Amino acid sequence: MKYLMLVCTDPDYKPGQDDGAPDVEDWVTEMDGKGIRLMGNRTRPASDATTVRVRNREVLLTDGPYAETKDQIAGFDIIECADLDEAIDIASKHPMAWAGMIELRPFWPDDQD
Amino acid sequence: MRDRIAGIYADGWSRIVATMIRFTGGDWDLAEECTQDAFAQALQMWPESGIPDQPLAWLTTTARHRAIDRMRRASTEATKLRKAAAMNPEPSPYLSDSEIPDERLELMFTCCHPSLSLEAQVALTLRSLTGMSTAEIARAFLVPERTMGQRIFRAKQKVAHAGIPFRVPPAHLLPDRLPAVLHVLYLLFNEGYGDPQKARLCQEAIRLARVVTALMPDEPETHGMLALMLLHDARRPARVNADGDMVTLAEQDRSLWDQAQIAEGAAICERALRRRRAGPFQLQAAIAACHATAPVAAQTDWPQIVGLYTQLARIAPSPIVDLNRAVAIGMADGPEAALPLVDAIAQAGQLNDYYLLHATRADLLRRAGRTQEAADGYRAALDLAPTDAERRFLRNRLRHR
Numbered sequence: 001m002k003y004l005m006l007v008c009t010d011p012d013y014k015p016g017q018d019d020g021a022p023d024v025e026d027w028v029t030e031m032d033g034k035g036i037r038l039m040g041n042r043t044r045p046a047s048d049a050t051t052v053r054v055r056n057r058e059v060l061l062t063d064g065p066y067a068e069t070k071d072q073i074a075g076f077d078i079i080e081c082a083d084l085d086e087a088i089d090i091a092s093k094h095p096m097a098w099a100g101m102i103e104l105r106p107f108w109p110d111d112q113d
Numbered sequence: 114m115r116d117r118i119a120g121i122y123a124d125g126w127s128r129i130v131a132t133m134i135r136f137t138g139g140d141w142d143l144a145e146e147c148t149q150d151a152f153a154q155a156l157q158m159w160p161e162s163g164i165p166d167q168p169l170a171w172l173t174t175t176a177r178h179r180a181i182d183r184m185r186r187a188s189t190e191a192t193k194l195r196k197a198a199a200m201n202p203e204p205s206p207y208l209s210d211s212e213i214p215d216e217r218l219e220l221m222f223t224c225c226h227p228s229l230s231l232e233a234q235v236a237l238t239l240r241s242l243t244g245m246s247t248a249e250i251a252r253a254f255l256v257p258e259r260t261m262g263q264r265i266f267r268a269k270q271k272v273a274h275a276g277i278p279f280r281v282p283p284a285h286l287l288p289d290r291l292p293a294v295l296h297v298l299y300l301l302f303n304e305g306y307g308d309p310q311k312a313r314l315c316q317e318a319i320r321l322a323r324v325v326t327a328l329m330p331d332e333p334e335t336h337g338m339l340a341l342m343l344l345h346d347a348r349r350p351a352r353v354n355a356d357g358d359m360v361t362l363a364e365q366d367r368s369l370w371d372q373a374q375i376a377e378g379a380a381i382c383e384r385a386l387r388r389r390r391a392g393p394f395q396l397q398a399a400i401a402a403c404h405a406t407a408p409v410a411a412q413t414d415w416p417q418i419v420g421l422y423t424q425l426a427r428i429a430p431s432p433i434v435d436l437n438r439a440v441a442i443g444m445a446d447g448p449e450a451a452l453p454l455v456d457a458i459a460q461a462g463q464l465n466d467y468y469l470l471h472a473t474r475a476d477l478l479r480r481a482g483r484t485q486e487a488a489d490g491y492r493a494a495l496d497l498a499p500t501d502a503e504r505r506f507l508r509n510r511l512r513h514r
Contacts, residue, residue: 001276083278084228085286106275 002107003087005040005077010100021098031079036090040077074100114160122152123320125169126244131216133176134241134279136204141241141269143180151176170207177204217242218281218328221321225294226277233268234297240265243317253304253311291329295338295394298322302342309353315346326381336385337395343378344401347371359502363410375405393429396421415445432463440473448477468497472507479510 010017031037051062065072074096081087084104091102126148133144151172165171181204207213224237239250251261271277282290298318305314322339329335351365360366382398400421407413422438435458443451455474464470475490491511498504 003276082276084226084276085278085282087276088228104275 001083001087002038002078002080002110004105004107005079005087005091005094006073006103006105007075007077007094007096008100008103009072009074009096013099018095018098021095022093024095027094030093031077031090036079036081038078038080040075042075043073045074046072114164115156117164118152118156118159121155121164121168121172122244125172126152127217127220127242127324128169128213128215129173129176130241131220132173132213133180134220135214135216136177137180137184139273139279141272143183145241147176147179147183148172150179167208167210169210169213173213174204174206215328216279217324219279221294221325222281222290223272223277223279225290225297226272227290227293228275228277229268229271231297231300233264233271234293235300236261236264237268237272238297238321239301239317242321245313245317249313253314291332291334294325295334298325299338299342299394302345306345306349309349312349315342315349318342319346333385333388333390334392334394336381337392337398340378340382340385340398341394341401343374343381344398344405347374347378347405353502357502359506361506362404367409370405375402378402379406391424391428393425396425396428400425413444415441419445432458432461433467436464436470436473443477443480448481452477452481466497468494468499468503468507471497472510475510 028037028040046065049063049065051064051066053060053062077094079087079090081090084106087104091097091104094102096102129148129151130144133148134141137143137147154175155168155172159165220241221238224241225234229237236250236254239245239253240247245253247262247265248258250265251258254261298321301314301321302318305311305316305318319339319342322335322342326335326339348362348365348370350371351367351369352360354360378398379402382395382402385395386399400418403414403418403421418441419438422434422441426434426438436455439451439454439458442454452474455470455477458464459470459474471490471494475487475494478484478487478490488511491507495504495507495511498507
């Protein structure tokens with residue numbers, strides 16, 4: 001199974017909630033080493049985002065993210081593992097699961113395997 | 114004949130569905146349809162041919178043939194057929210019931226996966242593990258059949274799409290996951306216990322609790338939960354009087370209690386506690402056993418109940434447990450001993466909208482002879498009581514204080 005890990009900040013972050021969280025470099029090294037993490041990156045904040053829509057063949061741009069949510073996407077990873085339990089385990093070892101939150105989205109299957 | 118087939122259906126449905134989910138490579142709908150088909154075929158054939166010696170084996174073999182037929186017919190299902198064929202190259206017929214793998218526990222853990230909403234967990238558990246129809250489940254939860262159908266459909270979709278594994282979680286996940294299963298089963302039981310018209314849910318919850326205890330005999334909390342259900346359920350006939358009014362434990366006609374079931378529940382609880390891994394279900398069962406085994410209300414062993422609540426408050430602290438503990442102290446040591454505890458709970462504020470807090474306080478005040486304050490308490494409780502039966506009870510108390 002392939003999952004998109006949407007890494008988000010927590011608008012109600014309280015200092016100390018991520019005390020003892022694992023190190024992100026260690027997480028990347030471990031997951032890359034196991035062949036679990038296929039790719040991933042950090043993204044700049046919503047204030048640097050541009051939203052693109054085409055309506056009546058006209059390109060419309062909006063400054064900022066598409067949704068007015070307080071929690072913001074800080075990055076993403078694409079992981080491949082056996083099932084949701086493994087994905088949960090992998091996500092819970094990511095420091096942003098402690099400081100923020102991580103949404104796991106399964107991918108549609110690539111082919112009819 | 115129909116009754117015997119109905120009995121086989123009640124016991125066998127989940128066994129066969131679980132096996133068929135594995136057989137179809139995780140196609141829950143197909144698994145259910147084929148199981149349904151197999152029972153339909155049995156209803157047609159058995160009245161003439163007689164019930165086979167190994168009915169579950171017959172049904173499972175029939176369901177597997179149906180599954181293969183259906184997968185062959187649907188060309189878009191070709192990949193599933195390949196999967197099924199790869200797993201079961203030549204599905205040989207099951208010769209005996211005991212040959213069928215028992216995967217009900219796998220099914221239960223999958224239905225109660227914490228990535229599903231509690232509502233979805235409950236609906237999915239009922240549909241796949243009890244053989245209740247969607248219409249019956251909808252009636253039991255007082256929602257339209259369409260709503261329940263959607264809920265079950267979405268839950269099955271999430272299981273398939275999100276990659277929820279069909280398995281009993283490994284040991285390191287069990288402490289997190291077993292309570293979720295027990296929670297769902299107990300919620301089912303409670304849903305049925307509150308309403309005489311939903312008694313079916315209690316029976317199904319007890320049936321499933323028996324399955325879990327049989328398949329996980331080393332987990333004392335599973336036994337504790339089964340014992341608790343049996344002990345509560347044994348008192349069901351005495352809980353409501355002819356007018357449909359609630360009867361308090363102290364005033365219930367104990368000759369209506371199911372003594373055999375009480376004995377079974379108490380014995381299961383005692384055996385579980387001997388393992389010395391007491392948990393919330395075991396302690397609640399032990400408390401229920403104290404009540405259920407007292408020959409008359411006046412002989413209830415209140416000091417022991419106080420001890421059990423004290424233990425419960427330590428491992429599973431909650432203001433409700435504190436309130437129940439205060440009630441027990443009121444019975445063991447008199448209302449004056451309990452009133453300060455109840456006042457402290459009221460001051461903490463978490464239960465101020467809970468009618469039983471006010472009712473309990475009123476009751477203690479009444480017994481302490483402070484009738485005016487008691488009346489105020491009953492009135493406060495009356496404003497918050499959720500059902501007619503409870504309001505009638507409180508009005509009665511207010512009149513005869």
